Amino acid sequence: MAAETGTPTTLTLKSNDDELFSVAESAAILSVTIRNMVEDGCAGGVIPLDNVDGKTLASVITYMNGISAIPADEEKKKSYRDKFLSDKDFETLADMVLAANYLNMSCLMDAVSAKIAQVMEKKSVGWVRRKFGIENDYTPEEEAAVKEEHKWTFEGVETDDDN
Amino acid sequence: MKTKTLAFYLVRQLPQTYDKQKRTGIRRQITNMNTGGESEQIHHLLVPQEIITEILSKLPVNSLLRFKSVSKSWRFLISSKHLIKTHLEYSKKNEYSARTRIISTTSKFGRSLCTFSLRLLLTKPVFRGCPLDFPINNYAGDLCVVGSCNGLICIVVDEYKFWLCNPSTREFKQLPPVFTGLGSITRYGFGFDESNNDYKVYAFLTRVFGNRERRAMGRMYSLKADSWGREQELFVDGSPFYAKDCQLGKFVSGKLHWISLKFEIVRLDLKSETFGLVEGLPSCFEGGSCPRLGVLDGRLCVSCSYLNESRFDIWIWNEYGVEDSWTKFASISYPLGPLSPRSSPLCMLPDGDVLFNRGLNFVIYNPKDKRFRESYVYNFDGDRRVDLYTESLVSLASDDDGEYK
Known part of the structure; x- marks a missing residue:
């Protein structure tokens, strides 16, 4: 893995509409689904994510990169999440909550479901x-x-x- | 017009490997609205209930009660024990300021219950509480808040008629009468017996017998049984137990606590319904006077005053049951500030500040820099007991298994 070569390992993720994305392994393993694949040695080639479309996956990767760049500071992570989700509409949030569930990313799941709840709060x-x-x-x-x-x-x- | 629905995505995106056992959601056919008049059927829609639960547990009580009208399955889900519990835990942990309310009484035309949100108190210096829709309103007699637990409040009317209510769902229940005969109810307490999933009220009675002998007696009410248990004479460690005046039991770790006339902390285990003494009191019981119990951050605390030095100290019991885990949390000098030894700490705020109540005033004290900030509720009764509760869906009605939600 990364430690042997000294360069960060990059994974290639494929969305269900066949878009390819490169992402640093260190960021991608925020997803327990991907982490398990890496640990089982199944992450060598392209990782197909059959339940996430390209648009949503691009967004999730932006989140993965953004949040993993923040050192262990829960306050800063929270404000990053708030900012990241602030301009998303209901449909995008719905896509993301399902992607977070599929990818098994509890921090994104919590943040997105809280945001959906906030959007729903005063609705009919x-x-x-x-x-x-x-x-x-x-x-x-x-x-x-x-x-x-x-x-x-x-x-x-x-x-x-x-x- | 293209209308996307979450359900639509759920059909498309359900993981192939998704455990069938977990597909406990809503099964039905819906019409895909994409095609306008020409209806296209999506078959056997499966909504992962965990996702819906995840979202619903983060909504305020008011929205959840409204969304019971969405469909039968949403109503069922919102009334489920699992959601009620997850929702309460989330509210306490993540939405403390927004979902915690303060309750006391107001007396414009007789006494009424009155509440306001903690967030309001933290953001506005002067405000009014809003009257609670309680069956006893503008009452000429006495109305007092006994305690709160999991969003339920215990109220005592005229010092002997008890009520339980959930102010957020507007559910109320008058308890059966506790007492007949000579004597008076002197102290109370309200708490939750987790192992039996039961809410309990304890009432102390002072009985006067023929020879003018007074005896301390007590009775416990169980919500599950909806009745008061047998009246028992109170002995703690072999001697009769009298609680100090004007005290409401403090509920921590499944036990109610009072200070006795002999300046001990007496605890009542709600599960076993037995009394005992708290061993290993903080050192302020030695030097200080007028110990008063409180609860901060889910831990028992004691404030003791040092009249000569015009200060009072607050000690916190960090680890319940561990004798030497009391630590001094704050030492507050009162001639210079708005607090007095009679100010009771109400709660610890998420940032570590402590909220005190002193009559109509609420004082927020920062233990680090020892600064105060004040808020004023102009329609509160200054002399009355104040408590906090977290808005919850917890119901006073039991389900078919006799369990409380």
């Missing part, structure tokens, strides 16, 4: 159904009853302006 029930693709399986009476039970939580909800 209809918005959540649409974004998560959930079918309303309540009868109108049942739904009215559930809403009535917690009716104060419907105050101050954002109107559905966006898609």
